[in-house]
Amino acid sequence: MERNYDFRKRLEVVHKPNRRDSSVRAEAGELEISEDWRIVIDEAASPLLVHTAKDLQDYLFTSMNVSVRLLRVKDIAETLALQERVIVLATSEQLPAMGDKLEKPRSYRIVAQQSRIIVCGYNERGAAQGSYFLEDQMNLREAPVLACSDVTREPLFSPRMAHSGWGLDRYPDSHLNALAHAGIDAIMVFVKDVDETPEGYQDFNYLVDRAELYGLDVYVYSYLISRLHPDDPDAKQYYESTYGRVFKACPRFKGVILVGESCEFPSKDTNTTGKLRLDWPADQPQTKPSPGWWPCQDFPQWLNLLSGTIRAHNPDTDIVFWTYNWGWAPEEDRLKLIRALPENITLQVTFEMFEQIRNEHVTHVCVDYTLSNVGPGAYFSSEAEVARERGIKLHAMSNTGGLTWDFGVIPYEPFPGQWNKRHEALKKANQDWGLSGLMESHHFGWWPSFVSEIAKWAYWSPSPSYEEALAMIAKRDFGEAAAPLAVEAWNAWSEAITHYIPTNEDQYGPFRVGPSYPLVFRNAMFKKAVQMPAVKHAMFGNEIVLTDYDPLEDPRQSLGVTRIDVEIRSLERMLELMETGNELLEEALKRTPDRKREDGVRMLGLGQFIARSIKTTIHVKQWWKLKRQLLSEGDTGKALALMERMEELARREIANAEATIPLVEADSRLGWEPSMEYMTDTAHLRWKMKQVQSVLDNEFAQYRKSLALTDSMQ
Known part of the structure; x- marks a missing residue:
């Protein structure tokens, strides 16, 4: 049983101990690293290369039970x-004859011979990635054994950006190391001011170090307020006091991400309100979008002002403009903006969103973010094509972390x-439109898994097939006897996600938190809607969970009442x-060696948690349908029959929540998200069970009393 946040102890482990299978020995055409080998670096090696050498030494000692020396030498050649x-x-x-054909940053060449291994990187980062590749190979072989070969590999995408999976804007050294091992080459931090994140103080220069x-690299995800239009008399000084101040204090930030909802400005575009979202009067109907939700014609003017302000402190800053918030807008307006953007910025477009998808007889819209729709969507494709025409650097929000x-x-x-x-579609976008960079997670963070390994293999060339x-x-993690069943389980799961229909009401509702999601009957007079418990230090907590379930309508999709069935x-x-898939994985675990079973059991728990979240969402939808019928049913007898069905449904959902408790107690990462913190731990699940029972014991009893005051129509 794990306590809350115990998952962080697991994140501390970058090199898994005792991976070595003592029965594996080098075969013909292979070499074996033994304790008489040494790791050698030049005495002028950079801090990154020294750190990489120490990392490889620790890997061999921790994972392969081989202790080797680490030496500096005057002449590496x-x-x-x-x-x-x-x-x-x-x-x-340092080795020009070895690396003369390396052309891309982070690329590397590895020559493995019986008596030596040479890892030559295009630069220090390339050498580090080459060293991590040695670890990957030995992990798969489960021994300090490598094939004798001469291989040159290069990355397909850079940057590959991710948010922390340890905690919001929190990056312990071990997590940075794990990200680097996975092929990620940039991290993001939410920035409100100099050394200030939404959770408080952080030394940004130390993080960059x-x-x-x-x-x-480190990218700013801007939470800076933009209260002035570029035409305003004090605009230049104002933006120097915000963006300029941040980049003056920390000029080694690699770039900044600008997305409408987080850094909108008071646009003069007549298609908008002209006011920041939070400045709109609460007592006035809003018939136009806020500027952060529209492809405003004066965004290029704003970007030019920011570009000059920021690049006065770092001329090479990557300014990333993300069009996420208005992918729904007419194509003509969106592309007009792309054609007017400054050429010295990077365009970022979400890969799969805003597609209208036909399911049976109804239309759904692909909301953010989902794996169910592979992409690219028409929104991405249209903007990517214009970016290619203009020669603007292109990134995608891909979520492939x-x-x-x-x-x-x-x-x-x-x-x-x-x-x-998704990986294959992104690689095709690289070929078709020059897609070069990926944002691989939002604030839900990055987690090391077999899925992130597959992404790493996909994003380097050459690589084995999927x-x-x-x-x-599968063979490494489950053993040879269990591997085929594990692959079958993964295939069943992979088909399962294709039946997920993303909707805003589900992603802000039961799928946001899973089995801790409440079943709301009625909100009492003068009382707020049911709120889930939340800790005060969370950036969002329960603010991004809508508990009173109701289909959220949109003119681009069918009505909720027609969609729900x-x-x-x-x-x-x-x-x-x-x-x-869960049953197949259970069978695989019976054939898995004891030393490998712990991680497999945790993976099974994840599959079971997902299944219980699906059950909750089905129950919530059924509850909504029955409640809608009940609240419009005037016949007492029929109403009582509906209540009996709702009671039976509520009891099934209480049981579903209770059955989830062992899963979250076995794995403390289940039920947690960095910006919300814990929302589905044991305490929240018990809160939900109590909430639903209260509906049955109190609200239903009161409703029955009201029904009793009306004679039956039969």
Whole structure:
């Protein structure tokens, strides 16, 4: 049983102990690293390269039970020529003959021979990635054994950005190390002011220092307020006091991410209110979007002002403009903005959103963010095409760190087949439109998993196929006898997610928190809607959970009353497939060696938690349907019959919540999300059970009293 936040202890472990299978020995065409080998770096090696060498030494000791020496030498080329049983870590500058064909930053060449291994990176970051690749290979072999080979590999995307999965804007060294090992090369931090995040003080320069030791850049995710229009007389001074102040204090920030909802300004575009969202009078109807939700014609003017302000302190700052909030807007207006953007900015577009998707006889709109729709959507494709025409650098919000808003309080979505389709679609976008960078998670964070491993394999060239990589990972993690069943389970899960229909009411409702989501009957007079318990230090807490479930309407999709039965049927099919996968994984675990079973059991718990979240969402939809019927039913007898059905449904959901408790107690990451903190731990599940029981004991009793005051129509 884990206590809350115990998952962080697991995140501290970058090199898994005792991976070595003592029965594995080098075969023909392979080499084996033994304790008479040494890791060698140049005496002028950078701090990053020194850190990488220490990391490899620790990996061999911790994971492979091999203790090797680490040496600095004056002439790395001479050492390479004369010494044997060495692992040489160097850059193309130090070994020009080895690295003369390396062209991309972070690319590397590895030459593995019987008596030596040479890792030559385009730069220090390339050498580090090459060293991590050695670890990947040995992990799959489960021994300090490598194939003799000469391989050159390069990344397909940079940056690959992610938010922390340890805690909101919290980056312990171990988490930075894990991110780097996974091929991530940039992190994001929410910024409100100099050294200020939504949770309070943080030394940004120190964060940049530590990130550099792992080959990671740091991007600002702007939460800075923009109260002036560029035409305002004091605009230049104002923005110097905000954005300029931040980049003057920390000029080594790699870039800044600007998204409408977080940094809108008082646009003069007549299609908008012209006011910031929170400045609109509460007693006035709002018939136009706020500027942060429209492709305003004066965004280019605002971006030019910010560009000059920021780049006065760092000329190379990557200014990323993200069009997320108005992907719904008419294509003509969106593309007019893209055609007017400054050429020296980066355009970021969400990959799968805003698609109108037909399900049976109704239309749904793809909301943010989901794996169920692979992408690219028409919104992405249209803006990517114009970016290509203009030669503007293009990024995608891809969520390929392994998580979306499909399920709000899980560490990752274990649907490798669907992730593979997303990876392939992104690689095609790279070929078609020059897509170069990825934002791989939002504030729900990044988590190391077999899914993040598959992403790493996909985003480097050359690499094994998806099927080959999946089979190797399954064999490593479950053993040869259980691996085929594990792959079958993953395939069933991967099909399951294709039956998920993303809606705002579900993603802000039962899928946001899973089985702790309440069943609301009626809100009492003069009382607020039911609120889930939340800690005061959370950035969002319960603010992004809508508890009084009701379909949220949109003119681009069918009405909720016509959609809901289609959604229930689709989720029932999804649940069947999840449970099939769970059964297959249970069978696989029976064949898994004891030393590998712990992680597999935790993966099964994740699959079971997802299944219970699907059950909750089905129950919530059924509750809404019955409640809607009940509240419009004037016949006492029929109303009482409906209440009996609702009571039976409520009891099933109480049982579902109770059955979830062992899952969250076994894995403290289940039920938690960085911006909300815990929303589905044991305490929240018991709160939900009590809330639903209170509906049955009190609200239903009161409703029956009211019904008794009306004679039956029969």
